Amino acid sequence: MATSPLPAAPAASPEVAEIERALNRITYLSTRARQHERLMALAGVPLDRAAVALLRQVADSEPLRSGELANRLGVEASHVTRTVQQLQKSGYVTRVPDPDDGRAQRIQLTDAGRLAVEAIRDAGARGMQLALEAWSTEDxxxxxxxxHRMVDDFLARAALVEEGEG
Known part of the structure; x- marks a missing residue:
């Protein structure tokens, strides 16, 4: 069955174009290998970026099946399987039976995994605090x-596109 192409989006306003540009800049800055290595050194957690992304996702919504993790992270299931195996060997996650399907398993953080996520988030927040120290509390x-509003709107838009409505 052929799918029809998505309708062309209207031209972006100059304000939206600037937001997109700023998001690309911050994404680039936050995902550089050197930045990741610095963050892991501060947190005392020796993990690659894929493992950190997976740990954060599980911490925010645990426990999840591997397929759901892959969906949420936007990666192939095989990628999640390899990363979960790595994290399980390191003691950061464990597999638990899925209460809805006895044949399936869900991924859950261990105590070490929770501590690692807390250390990573704390190190990231401390760095951000330094960068934004001149900003007012209100800002x-x-x-x-x-x-948060932007992310919620992005997620709502993605859901519409997946349903074929957008």
């Missing part, structure tokens, strides 16, 4: 509110 609150 920080407003930025956090707008970021």
């Amino acid at each position: 920080l609150r407003q930025l956090a509110t707008l970021f």
Whole structure:
């Protein structure tokens, strides 16, 4: 069955184009290998970026099946399987029976995994605190509110596209 192409989106406003540019800049800065290595050194956690992304996702919504993790991370299931195996060998995650399907398993953080996520988040927040130390509390609150709103809108839009409505 052939799928029809998505309709062309309207041209972006200059404000949206600037937001997109700023997001690309911050994504680049936060995903550089050197930045990741610095963050892992501060956190005392020797993990690659894929493992950190998976740990964070499990911490925010555990326990999940591997397929659901792959969906949420936007990666292939085989990638999640390899990363989970690595994290399991390191003692950060464990597999538990799925209460809804006895044949399936879910991925759950261990105590070591929870401590690792806390250390990573703390190290990241400390670095961000230093970078934003001149910002007022109100500006920080407003930025956090707008970021959460933007992410919620992105997720809602992605759901519409997946349903074929957008």
